[in-house]
Amino acid sequence: MSVRTPKTTTTAVLQYPRKTTISKPAIKSIPTLKSTSAPIQIKTLSLQDYLCLQTRPRFLREMRESLIEIGTFYIKDHGVPTELTSGVMKVIQDFFSLPLEEKKKILIGNSRHFRGYKVMGEELTNNEVDHREQLQFGPEQDAINTFVSTVPLEYEGLQGPNQWCTSILAQVPQFKSHILEYMTQLEILSQHLMEAIALSLNLDASYFRDLFGLDPYYRLKCAKYPSVDNAATIGCGAHKDTGFLTVLLQDMVGGLQGQDPTTSEWMDTRPVPETFIVTMGEAVERLTGGLYRATVHRVLNNTSGMDRYSIPFFFDPALDVKVPHQIPVSVSANEPLSPTRSEAMSMSSHCSLSDVEADSDDDDLDNLVAALDIREQEDTSTERSWSNGDHIFETVKRCHPEVYSRWYSNEN
Numbered sequence: 001m002s003v004r005t006p007k008t009t010t011t012a013v014l015q016y017p018r019k020t021t022i023s024k025p026a027i028k029s030i031p032t033l034k035s036t037s038a039p040i041q042i043k044t045l046s047l048q049d050y051l052c053l054q055t056r057p058r059f060l061r062e063m064r065e066s067l068i069e070i071g072t073f074y075i076k077d078h079g080v081p082t083e084l085t086s087g088v089m090k091v092i093q094d095f096f097s098l099p100l101e102e103k104k105k106i107l108i109g110n111s112r113h114f115r116g117y118k119v120m121g122e123e124l125t126n127n128e129v130d131h132r133e134q135l136q137f138g139p140e141q142d143a144i145n146t147f148v149s150t151v152p153l154e155y156e157g158l159q160g161p162n163q164w165c166t167s168i169l170a171q172v173p174q175f176k177s178h179i180l181e182y183m184t185q186l187e188i189l190s191q192h193l194m195e196a197i198a199l200s201l202n203l204d205a206s207y208f209r210d211l212f213g214l215d216p217y218y219r220l221k222c223a224k225y226p227s228v229d230n231a232a233t234i235g236c237g238a239h240k241d242t243g244f245l246t247v248l249l250q251d252m253v254g255g256l257q258g259q260d261p262t263t264s265e266w267m268d269t270r271p272v273p274e275t276f277i278v279t280m281g282e283a284v285e286r287l288t289g290g291l292y293r294a295t296v297h298r299v300l301n302n303t304s305g306m307d308r309y310s311i312p313f314f315f316d317p318a319l320d321v322k323v324p325h326q327i328p329v330s331v332s333a334n335e336p337l338s339p340t341r342s343e344a345m346s347m348s349s350h351c352s353l354s355d356v357e358a359d360s361d362d363d364d365l366d367n368l369v370a371a372l373d374i375r376e377q378e379d380t381s382t383e384r385s386w387s388n389g390d391h392i393f394e395t396v397k398r399c400h401p402e403v404y405s406r407w408y409s410n411e412n
């Protein structure tokens with residue numbers, strides 16, 4: 001099945017809570033921040049369990065439970081070499097340590113592709129200032145030559161090169177090579193996860209690849225949250241990511257929290273060495289009719305004296321695809337994964353079906369699913385679809401209005 005269409009500007013009305021950006025408001029304090037002990041245990045899944053056909057059913061069941069319950073899990077044994085994760089952390093720390101004038105040589109406003117450096121205090125989420133510096137990258141591609149900023153298909157402007165400045169490369173020699181290699185590796189990991197998500201929904205492994213094409217669009221954000229005097233401030237305000245999935249690397253400082261969707265309690269998403277945090281975005285939530293949650297999350301500032309660094313990788317469908325409003329999903333958390341659907345079952349000689357039968361805790365999960373009032377969906381892929389390029393463009397435009405007004409606005 002394919003819903004790839006010729007490029008179009010048709011857009012569904014999107015009513016996501018949006019990140020917005022304004023100029024330098026004062027940092028507001030948050031009097032009611034409380035971190036509580038977690039009622040939900042965020043699971044740690046091993047990618048090797050997914051890749052091994054004998055353990056794949058267990059992996060898929062645990063993934064499904066995690067995504068129904070909260071929309072987040074840790075992934076370990078992910079295949080991204082430790083030298084690369086520590087190397088990429090090191091180059092972004094070195095970059096952020098450069099003098100401001102040096103960093104400003106690659107200001108995001110210089111790039112019509114929304115790539116580059118953003119100074120502290122320019123981003124706002126839910127009316128609170130985000131207290132972080134950041135640096136944005138995307139797939140390293142040529143810009144589209146026929147692109148004209150004032151006609152529809154503004155999203156074609158998202159395609160283009162990253163900013164690499166010679167004097168920065170002289171001071172941080174592995175800046176470019178590490179970032180590019182890291183994005184390549186994260187794309188591979190995200191493709192595995194996307195395939196696993198399809199299987200965990202009793203869909204074919206290639207379901208999303210067929211739907212989204214071979215050329216996904218991704219964004220890499222490198223963030224520095226400086227240590228502050230008053231911890232009751234927000235590093236990044238509460239939000240859901242808008243895309244398909246996010247794979248986040250964080251250092252050991254801590255501060256990221258996810259919200260329990262049932263109790264609204266905030267839970268620390270503690271740093272766990274050698275893992276990434278995988279979070280579903282609103283696209284998955286919408287595609288599955290709310291069965292899989294997009295996790296509400298935020299980052300608290302810390303007073304430890306140590307700055308925090310994190311690197312989320314936002315993985316999305318190709319820019320030129322139409323994404324259906326909703327896909328057919330199995331509604332029961334308790335339902336065994338279908339032998340006919342899953343590649344896991346091409347290995348049915350290796351594993352017993354009892355591996356995919358539900359645990360007793362699945363009763364709880366089923367109650368949760370029942371509460372969501374999800375019904376088995378018809379395939380609505382041809383109806384009410386939205387243009388992914390337009391959707392991503394809306395998101396980045398809201399986050400970086402300085403880029404939009406310089407490169408896209410008719411007033412220039």
Ligand SMILES: O=C(O)CCC(=O)C(=O)O
Pocket residue numbers: 221223236241248250256297298299310311312
């Ligand atoms: O820095 C983090 O840990 C989270 C950042 C985040 O959620 C975002 O930028 O969307």
Ligand SMILES: [Fe+2]
Pocket residue numbers: 239240241297
């Ligand atoms: Fe986020």
